[in-house]
Amino acid sequence: MSQNEIGNVGFRGxxxxxxxxxxxxxxxSGYTNCGTANFNVLFGGYSYYAGHxxxxxxxxxxxxxxxxxxxxxxxxxxxxxxIRTISNYSRKxxxxxxxxxxxxxxxxxxx
Numbered sequence: 001m002s003q004n005e006i007g008n009v010g011f012r013g014x015x016x017x018x019x020x021x022x023x024x025x026x027x028x029s030g031y032t033n034c035g036t037a038n039f040n041v042l043f044g045g046y047s048y049y050a051g052h053x054x055x056x057x058x059x060x061x062x063x064x065x066x067x068x069x070x071x072x073x074x075x076x077x078x079x080x081x082x083i084r085t086i087s088n089y090s091r092k093x094x095x096x097x098x099x100x101x102x103x104x105x106x107x108x109x110x111x
Contacts, residue, residue, distance in 0.1 A: 010094060011090060011093070014092070017090055018033045020040075020041050020093065021041060021088070022034065041060040043057050044056060044060060045059055045061065046104045046105075047103035048099075048102065058087055059088075060085065061084075062083060064084055080097040080098060080099060081098065082097065084096075
């Protein structure tokens with residue numbers, strides 16, 4: 001991935017999303033290599049600012065540890081932060097902005 005691509009939003013990787021899914025979710029997506037990273041993201045969905053819930057059972061949305069609001073091209077960028085999403089319909093991981101006051105999952109990792 002080039003330096004220019006690192007800052008982009010949207011889907012990335014080849015099958016990195018599969019590697020982060022639970023092993024049993026390969027049967028849902030029909031892909032292989034699920035669970036090889038031993039991360040086992042849960043498809044808990046996320047909530048919108050108005051309390052609506054979306055993606056439960058097929059999308060995992062996780063807060064990112066980086067909070068570079070200054071990089072955001074969005075108006076009121078201080079209200080947004082980086083997130084990563086993984087879904088059972090894609091083999092890739094998505095990088096996007098999301099409202100800081102939304103509800104997403106978190107997954108603790110150790111350095």
